[in-house]
Amino acid sequence: MTKTFMERAVDWGRRKSPWIIHFNAGACNGCDIEVVDALTPRFDLERLGMLQQGTPRHADVLVCTGAVTLQTRDRLKQIYNQMPEPKFVIAVGSCACSGGIFDGCYCINGGVDSVVPVDAYLPGCAARPEAIIDVVNKLLKKWEEKQKEE
Amino acid sequence: MNQRITIPIGPQHPSLKEPGCFTITLEGEKVVSAVVGVGYNHRGLEKACEARTYIQDMYLIERVCGICSHTHSTAFCQAVEALAGVEISRRAAYIRVIMAELERLHSHLLWLGVAGHEIGFDTLLMYSWRDREKVLDALALLGGNRVNYGINTIGGVRRDISPSECEQLRSMLDFIEEEDKYFIDLALHESTLAARLGGIGRLSYEDALRLGAVGPVARASGVPTDIRVIEKYAAYDEFPMEVITDEHSDVFGRAVVRVKEIMESIKLIRFALDNLPDGELKVNVPRRIPEGEVLSRTEAPRGEDIHYVRSNGTDKPDRVRVRAASEANWHSVAHMLEGDYLADVPIIIAAIDPCYSCTDRAIVLDHRDTGCQQVLDWEALRRYSVDFYRERGFDAKSIKIPERKIIR
Structure with missing residues (x-):
């Protein structure tokens, strides 16, 4: 099925x-400030x-x-369910990928993929802003290819 | 206007980057009472410390908080060094001070940006975070990483500062000093900033003492508390220190204290670079730490940070307890919020520079009679919105939206 002009415009x-x-x-806040950092003047993710x-x-x-704690697990599900389709999840930092240094702690559920499906993993402690830009770029390229296939 | 409404804010909320839940009871626009709910970041770190050796714990303790990681690891190192009965070299102590003050620079600049964002002054966010990058470059230069520098080790520090790095550090300091002069001028003389921040989130001198406020929050209420002066840990005994206090006792005062502390930190780093003594970086510490218990304090950018370590004679600690600065300041937040407007809530919360990952060692529950009369839960809110639109002749069912993946 080929897409109409409008559908392609929406995709774009x-x-x-x-x-x-x-x-x-x-x-631990390390990855969080790096995510915000990526949005501020030196890295400026808004360019994308x-x-x-x-x-x-x-x-x-x-x-x-971050590693998903038992307290935030349900909230993460709720947030994921509230997002409209199509939606993507990026796990930023080693803890988000696998639980990292906190893996095995009594209050840790595991990485983000133990709760919601993850599209892109970005390891690092803390993940650098350059890496965050790179993962976003890759995600967008993957998305574009997927849209072309449809 | 007697109807009271209780609004839950959080744990995911636009104002801060970390999860925390605030149950705020309103009468009209005014906050009657506030209950702070934290614990979303509780990871069981203290228990994890008991299962690992002291060296492994160093890496864990650094990740208590990504913003003040150095101060946590310093406090832990000091405790273990005191238990082992070793004294670190002066050079190592000086390098610890340099890193701690660089961390204070980046943390205060970060706070300034966040505060600007909360009051809708996004230009300030962009300006201060742009300058903060220079400090992060310096931290990466000295420690090898932008966030968790890993410079501390039990018995000293892991990396030296070379003369060329000193020069790069000095040029960075010159740049930050110029920028901070602008921020101080902005904080003291910009009328919109004073009008927005002045008079909100009041915490009197007596209340600051009663509620146990620490760090810039206490200093902005006129309490001259600073562990760097009281305890003189690391190499602070050799540094000329001035404790910055302010009499405003509100959010404006906290902003003034922080921008002035940036200046003070620059002076301290310059002094350290000028007087950097020679010596070994690290002294050897045995793997097994003798029995005993120690309480160690440091001054984090947010205030007093306390580490308690108990040893049982093996290579693993028997008990580790972390009391971070934000944990002490949370108690005053509920008090500060009362009587202010709902629109001021984000900046008042942000004014203590809260750090949830620091706080969430233990779950604090504040059971207080909120006197609430109406709480709308999620389902009720949804029903209300569906009915609201249906009454106005709009049927939500007619809109087609792509099916969502629902996870249970």
């Missing part, structure tokens, strides 16, 4: 303005059309940091 719009929501599921949003209902990409 989505690809060029992926709005993000940032959620700290139990991180990214804008940080306050509510999951406006967001396309969930940027999740």
Whole structure:
């Protein structure tokens, strides 16, 4: 089935303005300040059309940091369920990828992928802003290829 | 206007980057009472410390908080060194001070940006975070990483500062000093900033003492508390120190204290670079630490940071307890919020420079009679919105939205 002009225009719009929501599921703050850093003048992620949003209902990409604690687990599910389709999840930092240094602690559920499906993993303690830009770029390319296949 | 409404804010909320839940009871626009709910970042770190050796704990303790990682590891190192009965070299102590003050620079600049963001002054956020990058470059130069520098080790420090690094550090300090002059001028003379921040989040001298406020929050209420002066840990006994206090006792005062402390930190780093003594970086510490218990204090950018370590004679600690600065300041937040407007809530909370990952060692529950009369839970709110639109002749069912993946 080929896409209509309007559908292709919507696809293009989505690809060029992926709005993000940032959620700290139990991180040490290191990755969080790096995510915000990526949005400020030196790195300026807004060049790729990214804008940080306050509510999951406006967001396309969930940027999740930290190992998921038992307290935030349900909240993470709730936030994921509130996001409109199509949606993507980026796990930023070693803790978000696998639980990292906190893996095995009594209050840790595991990495982000133990709760919601993850599209891109970004290891590092803390993940550098350059790496965050790179992962976003790769995610957008992957998205573009997927859209072409459809 | 007697109806009271209770609004839960959080744990995911746009104002701060970390999860925390604030149950705020309103009467009209005014906050009647506030209950602070933290614990979302509780990871069980203290228990994890008991299962690892002292050297492994160093890496864990650094990750208590990504912003003040150095001060936590310094406090832990001091405790273990005191238990082992070793004294670190003066050079190592000086390098610890340099890192601690660089950390204070980056943390205060970070706070300034966040505070600007909370009051809708995003230009300030962009300016101060732009300058903060220079400090992070310096930290990466000295420690090898932008966030968790890993410079501390039990018995000293891991990396030396070379003369060329000193020069780069000095040029960075010159730059930050110029920028901070601008920020001080902005904080003291910009009328919109004074009008927005003045008079909100009041905490009197007596209340600051009663509620146990620490760090810049206490100093902004006129309490001259600073562990660097009281305890003189690391090499602070050789440094000429001035404790910055302010009499405003509100959010404005906290901003003034922080921008002035940036200046003070620059002076301290310059002094340290000028008087950097020679010596070994590290002294050897046995793997097994003798039995005993120690309480160690440091001054984090946010205030007093306390580490308690108890040893049972093996290579693993028997008990580690961390009391971070934000944990002490939370108690005053509920008090500061009362009587202010809802629109001021984010900046008042941000004014203590809260750090949830520091705080969440233990779960604090504040059971207080909120006197609430109406709490709308999620389902009720949804029903209310559906009915609201239906009454106005709009049927939400007619809109087609792509099916969402729901995870249970």
